[in-house]
Amino acid sequence: MPWLGDASESLPAFPGAEGFGAVSVGGRGGKVIRVTNLNADGPGSLQAAASVSGPRIVVFDVAGVIRGDLQIKHPNITIAGESAPSPGITLVGRIVARPQNGQRLHDIVIRFLRIRQKPVRGHTGDVIQLPKSERIILDHLSLAWGNDELIDIIHSSEVTVQWSTLEESDPSGHSKGEAHNFALLSAYPLSGNISIHHNLFAHNSRRNPSLSPYVENKPADFRNNVIYNFKQGLGHDGHKPVAGINLIENYYKRGPNSESIELFEFSDQGKYFLKGNHLADFGPVNRPGDVGFFSSFRIGVSRQGELQENEFPVATVQTDDAVTAYLKVLSLAGSFPRDRVTRRTVREVITGTGSWRRGGPAEPDDDWFLSGMQRQSKREDRDGDGMPDQWEQQKGLDPDRDSANQLMANGYTAIEVYLHERAELLIKGPRERGTIELAID
Numbered sequence: 001m002p003w004l005g006d007a008s009e010s011l012p013a014f015p016g017a018e019g020f021g022a023v024s025v026g027g028r029g030g031k032v033i034r035v036t037n038l039n040a041d042g043p044g045s046l047q048a049a050a051s052v053s054g055p056r057i058v059v060f061d062v063a064g065v066i067r068g069d070l071q072i073k074h075p076n077i078t079i080a081g082e083s084a085p086s087p088g089i090t091l092v093g094r095i096v097a098r099p100q101n102g103q104r105l106h107d108i109v110i111r112f113l114r115i116r117q118k119p120v121r122g123h124t125g126d127v128i129q130l131p132k133s134e135r136i137i138l139d140h141l142s143l144a145w146g147n148d149e150l151i152d153i154i155h156s157s158e159v160t161v162q163w164s165t166l167e168e169s170d171p172s173g174h175s176k177g178e179a180h181n182f183a184l185l186s187a188y189p190l191s192g193n194i195s196i197h198h199n200l201f202a203h204n205s206r207r208n209p210s211l212s213p214y215v216e217n218k219p220a221d222f223r224n225n226v227i228y229n230f231k232q233g234l235g236h237d238g239h240k241p242v243a244g245i246n247l248i249e250n251y252y253k254r255g256p257n258s259e260s261i262e263l264f265e266f267s268d269q270g271k272y273f274l275k276g277n278h279l280a281d282f283g284p285v286n287r288p289g290d291v292g293f294f295s296s297f298r299i300g301v302s303r304q305g306e307l308q309e310n311e312f313p314v315a316t317v318q319t320d321d322a323v324t325a326y327l328k329v330l331s332l333a334g335s336f337p338r339d340r341v342t343r344r345t346v347r348e349v350i351t352g353t354g355s356w357r358r359g360g361p362a363e364p365d366d367d368w369f370l371s372g373m374q375r376q377s378k379r380e381d382r383d384g385d386g387m388p389d390q391w392e393q394q395k396g397l398d399p400d401r402d403s404a405n406q407l408m409a410n411g412y413t414a415i416e417v418y419l420h421e422r423a424e425l426l427i428k429g430p431r432e433r434g435t436i437e438l439a440i441d
Contacts, residue, residue: 011411013109013137014420018317019195019221021137021160026078026109030055032386032404032415040068046091050077055107057404057415059386060084061378065366066091067118071098072130075105081112082140082423083386087337087373090114092364094146096129105133112335112426114142114342116369117170119362124180126152132190134158140423142334142342144168145358149182149207155190157218165200165334167345171356181356184209187239192218197317198325199225200333202345203356205257206232212239212267221314223248224325226333228349229255229356235265244312249276249319251326252285253349257356264288266305273308278322331433336426337373387418 012022033056036044046066049058055076063085070091081089094117099105108130117127127146130136132155140163143150147170153159161184169181183204186194192215201208208230211220223246227233233252234245247264254261263285266272274286288305320328330349334342341359348354361368379388382399389399397403397414404415412420 014111014139014416014423017137017139017160018162018315019137019160019197020158020193020315021135021195022315023158024107024109024135024137025076026107027055027057027076028078028416029405029413030057030076032057032059034384034386035060035062038062038064038066040066046070046079050079057386057419059415059419060089063087063089063375065369067093069093070095072096072105072108073098073100075103076107078109079111079113080419080422081110081335082419082426084112085376085378087339087370087375088112088114088335090116090339090369092116092118092369094125094127094129096126097131097133099132105130106135108133108136109139110137110141111139111423112141114335114339114369115144116341116360116364117145117147119145119170119358120147124148126150128152131155136160137162139163140333140335140427141165142167142339144341145170145360147172148180149185150204151184153184153186153191153194154188156186157190157215158193159186160195160197161199162195163198163329163333165202165342165345166204167200167202167341168357168359169204170358171205172358181205182207182210186210186220187212187214187237189214191215192220192243193315194220195315195317196220196222197224198329198333200228200329200345200349201225201230202228202349203255203257203354204230205356206230207235207237208233210235210237210239211245212236212241213243213245214239214241216242219243219245219312219314221246221248221312221317223250223317224320224322224329226251226253226326226329226349228253229257229354230261231258232262233264236267236270240267241270244271244273244308246312246314247272247274247277248311249278249322249325251278251280251322251329253280253352255348255352255354264305268305270305271308271312272305273311275311276322331430332427336430339369339373340371343372386415391418
């Protein structure tokens with residue numbers, strides 16, 4: 001592997017990466033491994049690519065539906081869903097950490113995947129489960145149908161979840177025999193420096209999110225998110241946060257299951273900074289001690305906590321006001337092209353409809369998942385370095401020689417620059433249209 005120098009570690013994971021997880025290098029400088037089929041495992045599969053040790057960037061020659069859980073066994077991995085031809089990749093299963101030899105996973109970058117968990121009964125299942133890991137960034141993912149949480153990052157640090165959709169956690173089948181359709185859990189020792197921004201949380205009852213940073217001076221930052229049809233917003237579930245928590249410019253909207261809501265379940269020993277948070281049809285909700293007086297709105301706050309006058313210092317995130325964030329998130333969050341699940345979810349947020357449920361057949365076939373999305377063929381790549389020949393020629397690279405790790409003028413490797421351009425193309429249309437209505441057609 002070529003030595004990229006210290007400068008590569010100062011670059012964000014990709015342009016637009018923000019928050020604490022932006023420092024992740026993923027598989028930068030490592031092997032480029034191509035996924036050449038949609039099998040659950042075996043040669044050419046996504047699982048085979050993820051199982052390789054050492055830094056690696058996983059790209060896709062194929063598009064469609066992969067059925068089976070994906071295990072991440074080694075650190076330093078980039079899973080570049082943006083590399084797939086249209087309609088992209090749908091994983092029917094989960095992504096779970098399975099570190100080998102007691103190692104702690106680190107430097108994980110996952111972008112542009114749709115993950116829909118298959119039905120499970122009698123046990124728990126998080127859609128993404130990355131405990132005891134560090135330097136993670138999850139970007140432009142569309143997650144649905146977990147029957148515990150959609151994201152579990154307990155004991156983990158230096159994490160960003162951004163521009164993703166956390167939808168329809170499954171209210172049935174949990175081992176506890178009760179509705180456990182929760183969204184995101186970050187807690188337990190080692191957890192801290194967590195950034196959650198510009199995400200859509202929709203049709204999840206609780207843990208929207210559950211944040212309890214345990215490491216002193218390693219806060220959690222929750223800003224510019226949209227939370228819809230919920231029972232509880234921020235929660236702790238008995239955990240005692242040690243570091244502070246920012247709640248900044250988030251947009252809350254009640255839905256059909258939100259007759260009585262608890263915006264914030266504060267811990268008596270927790271410290272919180274609130275600014276610009278907005279509840280649709282109500283207004284600002286930044287003084288939790290006052291919210292409980294509005295009983296006619298059935299808005300509750302558990303405990304008072306200690307409110308701070310100043311924001312806790314965190315890694316930089318470009319911050320919008322709550323209403324602007326609402327518009328941007330509904331237009332730009334999630335994996336593109338959006339599938340029928342996310343398209344419907346966004347419509348339901350706009351129209352105030354929908355419910356807690358698994359919004360699809362018990363066992364959807366591939367055509368159901370890919371309905372309404374255009375299909376493309378893979379572009380020619382003679383040297384198999386993950387970059388199409390035409391693109392390499394445009395950049396002055398040799399299409400007959402592996403140029404993936406050649407450094408470019410901006411400090412990124414050639415394969416990274418190609419992937420950045422692919423990602424930008426996926427969101428260019430929704431960004432230029434600029435309206436929610438057009439973005440969800």
